[in-house]
Amino acid sequence: MIAIHGHEGERVAVLGLGRSGLSAARSLRAGGAIPVLWDDQPAAREQAEEDGFQIRDLTRAGAFEDVTLLVTSPGIPHLYPAPNPVIAAAWAAGVPVDNDIGLxxxxxxxxxxxxxxxxxxxxxxxxxxxxxxxxxxxxxxxxxxxxxxxxxxxxxxxxxxxxxxxxxxxxxxxxxxxxxxxxxxxxxxxxxxxxxxxxxxxxxxxxxxxxxxxxxxxxxxxxxxxxxxxxxxxxxxxxxxxxxxxxxxxxxxxxxxxxxxxxxxxxxxxxxxxxxxxxxxxxxxxxxxxxxxxxxxxxxxxxxxxxxxxxxxxxxxxxxxxxxxSYAGLPHRSQIVAECGGVTFVNDSKATNVDSALKALLAFDRIRWICGGLQKEGGLAGLAPGLAHVSKAYVIGREAAGFALGLSGVEAEICTDMATAVARAVAEAEPGETVLLAPAAASFDQYDNFEKRGEDFVENVHAALG
CATH class of the missing domain: 3.40.1190.10 (Mur-like, catalytic domain)
Structure with missing residues (x-):
């Protein structure tokens, strides 16, 4: 841990108690500051209290009267589309706002x-x-x-x-x-x-x-x-x-x-x-x-x-x-997870938008493509330059039928769930082909995040290959 000095004996407010917020609070405390913490989620506040931190409702009037600095988590908007009310209150009180990177x-x-x-x-x-x-x-x-x-x-x-x-x-x-x-x-x-x-x-x-x-x-x-x-x-x-x-x-x-x-x-x-x-x-x-x-x-x-x-x-x-x-790649980013019978299996679950999915399609020549999920704005037209590399698409997600309609000129099978898509791709893949998960969509219709989706793909590949 890196201790943050320069605020000894001062009250420093921390807004947002995720990874970066709690890390900043610990570093400030180690340097002699007195952190006062706030998060909209009661469970996050309770955890911070168990760690010995002081909780202060930064949304109440006068919350910044004795505060010299506000440290905010990156996910909290401070300008667009509208400032978070706590950050606006810090501005009004003349309290500088920073984040853990600045610290x-x-x-x-x-x-x-x-x-x-x-x-x-x-x-x-x-x-x-x-x-x-x-x-x-x-x-x-x-x-x-x-x-x-x-x-x-x-x-x-x-x-x-x-x-x-x-x-x-x-x-x-x-x-x-x-x-x-x-x-x-x-x-x-x-x-x-x-x-x-x-x-x-x-x-x-x-x-x-x-x-x-x-x-x-x-x-x-x-x-x-x-x-x-x-x-x-x-x-x-x-x-x-x-x-x-x-x-x-x-x-x-x-x-x-x-x-x-x-x-x-x-x-x-x-x-x-x-x-x-x-x-x-x-x-x-x-x-x-x-x-x-x-x-x-x-x-x-x-x-x-x-x-x-x-x-x-x-x-x-x-x-x-x-x-x-010797670089093996990051999980869920063009990650080779298995090879069997001349077929390569690649997990690119991080390809959550059309631009990143297109890059994945262009990286391989003959693809059995597992795609679909919660479609983002803009449609699928941007995938067109990569579709010539696709032997067949296996579409997952709650909106699989609608997603498949956007894949013009590509044979597409509506599978809905990952287990079915992997099983079908494994059964039909030929030597020299790549079974690629590059969804071109968000995961939230079926998974908590893209990592969970990628892990499900890997588990099903290993199960299908025995």
Whole structure:
């Protein structure tokens, strides 16, 4: 745990008692602050009281009279679509609002780590898609190379639950727009921007607000190096804003599919080959086609971003390649869960929208596709470029019949439940095919979350294969 100093003897309010809220409360208490906690859920308040924390109803008048700071959980809206009443009350009282990410970066600047021969470094990864895989891949490569590393933030542990970093330690953070939007301190050594596609638009007041939340990590953080995916206009704009000249190698441009050129620092993947160019010449290359844990162009983009971050940390190309080759993938994200009779079974339950499902479809050639669930706005037309890869679709979910109607030109069987879909796909799959769970829909019609859906797929695959 990282103790938060600077608030000794002060009352600091904490709103929202999920993982990040309770972690922040413990860190504040360890640093000498007096946390006062609130959550709308009685069960969460009761648990906090059992842990010895003081509960205060932050919705009542005068709740902020003796409070010097409010720490809020990332899921609580503070501006759009409307400010949470507690946050609005803190504004009215002139009480600063922060989150656990802001506390972490402030603590890092106040620690004794600058006395180390090799101070710890922080790599922060944000973007719409791929940030979990990119963060986990950086962490895995570092560990394989013998570098002490910890993974936290929006993945793994809460950022304040990690151990205080030691000599030459690296902290890899996955940061969502909810986290970067509010943090009062953002000072990573290396910042990574994977890509941008529409998401959380109601929370950020539109696409521009969403990009602005991501951009804060770079514009306000002032990283020593920035790794920027430039396959969208927002990435190209950001890279240009951060560069002072064409040869400025503080910015590493990354692409999946486009050959990048110029005197600066570029990492790109084309036709399955990763290339690193610097000062107009190639200095590294990896054949990604043989790396099973990173299938498809979207994972090749993740690989380029992770490669660039690791190179900025001083690792060599062969060290990074070795880490890539041993990377097994994250659960529920293009995860190979079984192989039998020439058929590969892949769990991509995290593909909860059309964009991510399309990337999964494009990663494999002959697919027995398990899809369906709670369909999101916008329909299924965006899947069209990947449907040529589908031998047959097996549709699950309470709205399976309606979902199947949106799959124009694809043979679709309405299965409704996972057990039926897996059984049918196993029975009909031929050698060389992939049975792929990539739902293109939310899970809440049948499961608590996408993890439970993925676990059900894995269990049924193992049961069907015996």
């Amino acid at each position: 972490f970066f402030r603590a890092l600047g106040q620690g004794a780590w600058d006395a180390l021969d090799t101070p710890p470094r922080v790599v922060a990864v944000t973007g719409s898609n791929g940030k979990s895989t990119t963060s986990a891949l950086i962490h895995h490569v570092l560990e394989r190379a013998g570098r002490p590393a910890q993974l936290a933030g929006n993945i793994g542990r809460g950022v304040l639950d990690i151990e205080a970093p030691g000599e030459a330690g690296v902290i890899v953070l996955e940061l969502s727009s909810y986290q970067t939007e509010l943090a009062r301190a953002l000072t990573p050594d290396i910042a990574v921007f994977t890509n941008l596609t529409p998401d959380h638009l109601d929370r950020h007041g539109g696409h521009g607000g969403y990009f602005a939340a991501k951009r804060r990590l770079f514009a306000e953080g002032g990283p020593d190096r920035a790794v920027i995916g430039v396959d969208e206009n927002e990435g190209r704009f950001l890279a240009n804003q951060l560069s002072t000249a064409p040869s400025d190698d503080r910015v590493i441009r990354v692409s999946s599919g486009a050959k990048l050129s110029g005197p600066g620092w570029q990492v790109f993947a084309r036709k399955g080959f990763l290339s690193e160019w610097r000062k107009g010449r190639q200095v590294g290359a990896i054949d990604l086609r043989t790396i099973r844990g990173l299938p498809g162009a979207h994972n090749h983009q993740n690989a380029c971003a992770a490669y660039a971050a690791c190179r900025a940390l001083g690792l060599g190309p062969r060290q990074i390649q070795s880490g890539f080759e």
